[in-house]
Amino acid sequence: MQEFAGVIRNLTSRRNEGFPIGWERALMYKAVKIYSTDWRTREHMSYAEAVRRLKRQGINTVMVLAGMEAGSAAGSYEPRAFRDALGEAGITYWSVCNQFYDPQALERFGSIPVDQDGLAAVQQDWYLGACPTAPAYLEAKRNETATVMETLDPDGIFLGFHRFPGFWETWLPDVTEEDWQEFCFCSRCLRLFRRDTGAELPQAESMQRLVIRENLADCWTQWKCSVIHSHTENLRRITDEQRPGLPLILNTLPFSSPISRRYFGQDAEKLSDLIDIFELMAYHQILDQDAQWVIAVSGALKAAVKKPVVTTVQARPAYLDGFHAGRGRRRQISSEEWNHMINGLPGLVDGIAVFEWGQLLDVGRIFPS
Numbered sequence: 001m002q003e004f005a006g007v008i009r010n011l012t013s014r015r016n017e018g019f020p021i022g023w024e025r026a027l028m029y030k031a032v033k034i035y036s037t038d039w040r041t042r043e044h045m046s047y048a049e050a051v052r053r054l055k056r057q058g059i060n061t062v063m064v065l066a067g068m069e070a071g072s073a074a075g076s077y078e079p080r081a082f083r084d085a086l087g088e089a090g091i092t093y094w095s096v097c098n099q100f101y102d103p104q105a106l107e108r109f110g111s112i113p114v115d116q117d118g119l120a121a122v123q124q125d126w127y128l129g130a131c132p133t134a135p136a137y138l139e140a141k142r143n144e145t146a147t148v149m150e151t152l153d154p155d156g157i158f159l160g161f162h163r164f165p166g167f168w169e170t171w172l173p174d175v176t177e178e179d180w181q182e183f184c185f186c187s188r189c190l191r192l193f194r195r196d197t198g199a200e201l202p203q204a205e206s207m208q209r210l211v212i213r214e215n216l217a218d219c220w221t222q223w224k225c226s227v228i229h230s231h232t233e234n235l236r237r238i239t240d241e242q243r244p245g246l247p248l249i250l251n252t253l254p255f256s257s258p259i260s261r262r263y264f265g266q267d268a269e270k271l272s273d274l275i276d277i278f279e280l281m282a283y284h285q286i287l288d289q290d291a292q293w294v295i296a297v298s299g300a301l302k303a304a305v306k307k308p309v310v311t312t313v314q315a316r317p318a319y320l321d322g323f324h325a326g327r328g329r330r331r332q333i334s335s336e337e338w339n340h341m342i343n344g345l346p347g348l349v350d351g352i353a354v355f356e357w358g359q360l361l362d363v364g365r366i367f368p369s
């Protein structure tokens with residue numbers, strides 16, 4: 001915490017000398033992700049206190065994980081009370097509705113993904129994604145999203161994990177496409193691919209996987225993107241019926257368009273007919289990239305989608321130990337890196353978000369005002 005608080009102090013104390021004039025006006029969204037209830041359960045902050053803290057930190061938008069109330073650790077957390085307090089203070093509230101991440105639901109819906117070798121996915125660290133073609137799973141996610149709209153009346157629906165499975169945070173520069181464990185080659189996905197595209201495939205599934213990878217990569221990529229697009233269309237229909245004009249925000253991968261499309265079925269450009277705002281996970285230390293990379297991927301996404309883009313930057317180094325040890329990730333985010341990102345983004349994108357608020361509770365100010 002100290003080192004990051006230091007970075008933030010450095011940022012804000014330099015604002016009168018180091019920041020371009022109008023820096024803060026260039027950003028429509030000054031945001032944090034709120035993915036844990038520690039502020040409530042461990043720090044015992046009231047809703048009013050939490051809102052005051054966010055205001056003092058210069059935050060005008062929050063992305064709050066829906067469903068945290070279901071966890072036993074959540075204790076006295078009441079999402080609607082928090083949401084109302086934020087609304088009264090004029091802070092924009094986006095509900096994070098995770099789509100293809102729900103480990104407890106996989107067995108029930110037959111949604112365990114299968115890779116190119118026919119192996120069922122196993123949990124890696126905390127991650128286990130969902131196959132995106134099980135009809136009952138898709139219906140459950142549509143219903144969850146509708147319920148969130150009814151119960152929380154959010155200012156936007158944030159589609160988390162809105163892609164084919166893959167633990168993308170482990171795709172560091174030394175990983176090749178050949179190395180990557182690709183999903184989803186389950187029997188249902190193979191059957192639907194053949195039905196939807198008319199592709200000629202051999203009888204045995206093991207051969208189908210091989211032929212798809214070797215000979216039908218373009219067709220396969222388009223099909224994967226259409227699966228994600230079609231689920232987005234269904235969600236759009238629900239939000240338009242219940243709350244016309246409610247923004248849909250996409251949790252966007254920070255990879256080049258060919259990689260995002262091929263391996264994750266996420267085609268940001270195509271999705272821009274349904275998505276209103278793109279949130280980009282530009283976690284440079286996790287992917288072992290430098291601060292300039294954050295600027296580059298943000299600019300590339302903005303140019304591709306021509307819609308508002310909010311770039312999320314890391315507050316603290318992560319993925320250093322246990323499962324992630326030995327990958328060469330840097331153990332610090334320096335104030336130079338922080339300033340490079342923070343100074344380079346206004347004017348290029350429409351907002352900056354910081355991951356994650358639980359690590360920032362004792363920071364006085366995150367964004368200058």
Ligand SMILES: [Zn+2]
Pocket residue numbers: 113114131132133184185186187188189
């Ligand atoms: Zn599948």
